[in-house]
Each structure stands twice: as structure tokens, then as C-alpha cells.
Amino acid sequence: MFRNQYDTDVTTWSPTGRLFQVEYAMEAVKQGSAAIGLRSSSHVVLACVNKAQSELSSHQKKIFKVDDHIGVAIAGLTADGRVLSRYMRSESINHSFTYESPLPVGRLVVHLADKAQVCTQRSWKRPYGVGLLVGGLDESGAHLYYNCPSGNYFEYQAFAIGSRSQAAKTYLERRFESFADSSREDLIKDAILAVRETLQGETLKSSLCTVSVLGVGEPFHFLDQEAIQKMIDTFEKVPEEEEGEAEVAAPAEQGGGADGLGDQDVAPMEM
Amino acid sequence: MTFTIPIDNGDALKNAEADSQRTLYPYVTGTSIVAIKYKDGVLMASDMGGSYGSTLRYKNIERVKAIGKHSLLGASGEISDFQEILRYLDELVLNDNMWDDGNSLGPKEVHNYLTRVMYNRRNKFNPLWNTLVLGGVKNGESYLGMVSMIGVSFEDNHVATGFGNHLARPILRDEWRADLSFEDGVKLLEKCMRVLLYRDRSAINKLQIAKITEEGVTVSQPYSLKTFWEFQAFHNPTAGAQGSW
Numbered sequence: 001m002f003r004n005q006y007d008t009d010v011t012t013w014s015p016t017g018r019l020f021q022v023e024y025a026m027e028a029v030k031q032g033s034a035a036i037g038l039r040s041s042s043h044v045v046l047a048c049v050n051k052a053q054s055e056l057s058s059h060q061k062k063i064f065k066v067d068d069h070i071g072v073a074i075a076g077l078t079a080d081g082r083v084l085s086r087y088m089r090s091e092s093i094n095h096s097f098t099y100e101s102p103l104p105v106g107r108l109v110v111h112l113a114d115k116a117q118v119c120t121q122r123s124w125k126r127p128y129g130v131g132l133l134v135g136g137l138d139e140s141g142a143h144l145y146y147n148c149p150s151g152n153y154f155e156y157q158a159f160a161i162g163s164r165s166q167a168a169k170t171y172l173e174r175r176f177e178s179f180a181d182s183s184r185e186d187l188i189k190d191a192i193l194a195v196r197e198t199l200q201g202e203t204l205k206s207s208l209c210t211v212s213v214l215g216v217g218e219p220f221h222f223l224d225q226e227a228i229q230k231m232i233d234t235f236e237k238v239p240e241e242e243e244g245e246a247e248v249a250a251p252a253e254q255g256g257g258a259d260g261l262g263d264q265d266v267a268p269m270e271m
Numbered sequence: 272m273t274f275t276i277p278i279d280n281g282d283a284l285k286n287a288e289a290d291s292q293r294t295l296y297p298y299v300t301g302t303s304i305v306a307i308k309y310k311d312g313v314l315m316a317s318d319m320g321g322s323y324g325s326t327l328r329y330k331n332i333e334r335v336k337a338i339g340k341h342s343l344l345g346a347s348g349e350i351s352d353f354q355e356i357l358r359y360l361d362e363l364v365l366n367d368n369m370w371d372d373g374n375s376l377g378p379k380e381v382h383n384y385l386t387r388v389m390y391n392r393r394n395k396f397n398p399l400w401n402t403l404v405l406g407g408v409k410n411g412e413s414y415l416g417m418v419s420m421i422g423v424s425f426e427d428n429h430v431a432t433g434f435g436n437h438l439a440r441p442i443l444r445d446e447w448r449a450d451l452s453f454e455d456g457v458k459l460l461e462k463c464m465r466v467l468l469y470r471d472r473s474a475i476n477k478l479q480i481a482k483i484t485e486e487g488v489t490v491s492q493p494y495s496l497k498t499f500w501e502f503q504a505f506h507n508p509t510a511g512a513q514g515s516w
Contacts, residue, residue, distance in 0.1 A: 097387075098384055098387050099376070099380040099383050100379060100380065100383040101377070101380045101383070106372050106373075107370060107374070138372075138373075140373045
């Protein structure tokens with residue numbers, strides 16, 4: 001995409017019927033680090049890659065609890081993501097207060113999408129630069145939605161957003177048909193494996209990823225590092241012990257310092 | 272869309288004329304509602320009377336209405352406020368249906384919504400002068416609750432409003448069981464309504480019993496109860512108080 005004379009305002013159409021500012025906002029989502037979501041008929045798993053600005057800082061929070069039955073993972077401008085998470089929490093709690101009942105996730109994403117649409121039709125606003133993977137429950141079971149800066153939303157069995165998400169999507173495309181009947185453990189394993197795909201060569205460690213689960217009878221919560229590491233250990237063979245199988249096992253370590261080399265042109269506000 | 276000419280008389284608590292903008296007393300009122308959970312759902316009984324003070328003025332008022340697919344609302348107190356509540360709920364159910372997404376408002380949600388409405392009005396010193404009974408069934412679970420005009424709200428296996436609290440509930444406390452059949456439930460409610468008919472002067476002998484189950488709502492045709500007035504005590508009621516003053 002190149003600069004053109006129709007891309008200054010979000011309220012300017014191009015002659016071919018495009019709103020470039022909205023499309024640029026969707027580019028911002030692709031720059032953020034990967035976030036993955038998958039669902040079965042009863043559970044939703046959200047996972048993301050932990051990226052830190054530098055070795056000195058802690059990593060950005062990319063997965064938020066909205067309510068016991070709804071969680072959201074973001075990619076793109078995290079500040080926008082944080083503000084939208086606060087909006088979602090607010091909507092959810094207002095509904096709970098009035099009706100003593102959890103807000104169906106399908107209705108929340110429509111509110112969110114309508115909010116995003118407003119920013120595509122005001123000259124004094126800009127679109128939100130964040131993509132949201134919203135996982136939650138309603139009366140018909142578990143759902144996963146993707147909310148776009150354009151104000152569109154889609155329902156998915158599994159999806160990945162952010163940088164190098166195509167690798168994760170390829171992995172998910174091969175496996176998604178089995179997700180609806182997956183057990184909770186298999187679903188989590190698939191999420192972690194999808195995260196590994198986006199790392200492209202780096203060794204998968206529990207410190208590099210955050211995983212969250214919610215489901216019927218299970219409120220939203222994060223898995224702790226130990227649980228994630230245990231799961232990683234079941235499929236990631238340690239190279240020192242299994243020399244003969246180094247080719248078969250997950251890509252061998254390529255040195256811890258390879259981290260982040262390709263990301264130096266990512267804007268600091270995006271994670 | 273209602274068209275009212277706005278009158279601003281100022282602060283309702285300090286200015287006398289401002290009172291005309293808020294509810295002070297009820298005018299046309301309905302008397303008790305009695306409701307019980309039974310084996311398949313909820314049964315709710317009410318008479319069809321609307322009193323204008325001590326006059327039994329209106330005799331064809333339906334005080335129990337279906338709300339959405341899963342709930343039944345009964346009201347005692349000011350009839351016009353009940354009609355206003357039905358309008359609020361109509362809008363609520365309409366918006367819920369417009370989502371068309373497989374989710375629907377159950378009795379618990381409607382009960383809590385009404386609690387919020389009643390309590391908020393009470394806080395503004397402008398109450399909806401009703402005691403509401405909300406019953407329903409959703410996903411096999413029966414629900415029965417009550418909200419008063421000051422926002423007091425609770426659930427129970429059997430509820431009653433107004434005089435029903437004093438005359439019907441003691442009967443229900445003794446005789447209610449969780450596994451009542453439909454026939455037994457109706458008999459129990461009729462027993463309560465008969466006592467109310469004898470003893471509550473605002474009760475009329477024309478009642479309806481509404482039933483809600485997983486399948487839906489049915490409201491019976493109005494009918495009347497058999498009464499017996501030939502008790503010895505009624506023949507000469509002042510026998511024990513001759514000539515006293």
C-alpha cells in the first residue's frame with residue numbers, strides 16, 4: 001500500500017471505494033505481536049506471545065479478563081486495546097448489575113463493533129488501531145470472535161492475529177476441524193503449538209507466552225508458568241537428551257540472542 | 272410516543288404544586304396475587320377486580336400477563352402503574368427479540384430488571400405503586416420472585432401480595448410441597464383465593480389462574496369459586512353483643 005491523495009482523512013473515500021485510513025489501522029494490527037484464539041464447544045483458549053520492549057522491562061499485557069465468562073486478547077496499539085477492554089468490562093458489569101446474569105458474548109462484540117464503526121465515520125476521530133480476539137460463553141456455548149478496526153466482526157473456530165500470525169493460521173487450518181470436540185487439554189496444547197509456530201525457530205519457553213482458558217463451569221483465568229511449561233515439556237523434546245531425534249523434534253535452539261532481531265522497525269507503542 | 276406538555280414546578284420536595292408530578296397515592300387498585308411453584312413450573316392466581324377506593328369498580332382487569340417466552344408477571348396495586356410496567360417490559364422483550372441470536376431473557380433477568388426499576392423510582396420519591404410477582408421457567412428451572420414498590424426483592428417457593436401475605440401464605444406454609452401436581456396446585460390456590468374472597472373486601476368472585484411451564488404460558492378463562500354462607504355464626508352475627516355499646 002502506498003501513500004495517495006485519498007488517505008489523509010478517514011472520512012474521505014477513494015475513487016475505488018476504499019477508506020484508506022481504516023485499512024492503515026488494520027495494518028497496525030498486523031504489526032503487533034501474535035495473539036491466538038481457539039474454541040471447542042465448551043471452552044475457549046486465548047494465547048499470546050510475550051514481547052518486552054527490552055530485556056530490562058516486563059512484557060506487555062495482551063490478554064484481559066472482561067468477566068468470568070469473557071476474555072479478550074489484543075494485537076496492535078495496546079493503549080487502544082486497554083481502553084476497549086475497559087469499555088467491555090464496563091458493559092459486562094452493567095449488564096450483570098441490571099439483570100444478574102452474564103452478558104452474552106455475542107451481544108458484547110456487536111457493541112464493540114458499533115463503537116469501532118463510529119470512529120470510521122467522524123472526521124475528528126481515528127479508527128482504533130487494535131484487533132481483538134474475544135472469547136466467551138453465551139447460552140449456545142463457547143464462542144470466539146475477531147473484532148476489526150473497521151467495525152467488522154467475525155466468528156471463528158480458531159484464529160490468529162498480529163505479526164507472523166500466518167504461520168499460526170496455517171497450523172490451525174490443518175487442525176481446526178477437530179477443535180469442536182476437543183478436550184480442554186488438547187485445546188490448550190493446540191494453542192501453545194500455534195504460538196510456537198509464530199516464534200519461527202525460537203525455542204518455546206513458558207516465559208515467552210501467556211495462555212488463558214475459560215469454559216462452561218470454568219471462569220476465565222490465566223494458566224501459571226508451571227502448567228504451561230509442563231505442557232510444553234510433553235511435546236518439546238530437550239536436545240541434550242535426544243540427540244538422535246534432533247531433526248524430528250521441534251527446531252533446535254538457535255541461540256537465545258536471536259530474539260527480536262526482525263522487530264526493530266516495530267513502533268514502540270505497538271506490541 | 273406519548274405527548275405530554277412539560278410543566279416545571281421545581282423541586283418536588285420543597286414546592287407544593289410540584290407534587291402533582293409524582294405518585295402520592297394509588298387510585299385504581301388490584302388486590303392480592305398468590306403464586307406457587309409446582310412440579311412443572313409456576314401457578315399464579317388473581318382476581319379480575321379493580322377497586323376505586325372502596326368501590327369495586329372494574330371487574331374485567333387482567334392482572335397477570337405473559338412476558339416474553341419464559342415469564343409471567345402479576346401485579347397488585349395501582350393498575351395504571353402496572354400498565355406502565357408492561358410497556359417497559361414490552362420494550363425490553365422487543366429489544367431482546369431484535370438481537371435474534373439464540374439468547375433470551377429468562378425470569379431471573381426480568382425480575383432483576385424490575386427490581387432495578389422499582390428501586391430507582393423509590394429513590395426519586397416517585398414510586399410505581401405496585402407489588403409485582405414474577406414467575407417463570409427456563410431450561411427446566413422454575414423461578415418465582417417478588418418486588419415491592421420500595422424495591423424489596425426476593426425469591427421463594429410461594430409468594431403472595433397484599434392481603435394474600437396474611438391470609439394465603441400461612442396456608443401455603445403448611446400445605447405447599449415441591450412436587451405438587453397441576454390439579455393439586457390449582458386446588459391449593461383455590462383454597463387460598465376462597466379465604467381471600469371471604470375476608471378481603473376488595474376481592475371479587477371472578478378469578479383467573481395462569482400456568483407457566485417449559486412449553487409456555489396458559490391463562491385460564493375467568494371463573495368463580497363456590498362459596499358457602501350458611502354458617503351458623505352468620506345467621507345471628509350480633510348474638511354475643513346484644514345491647515352493648
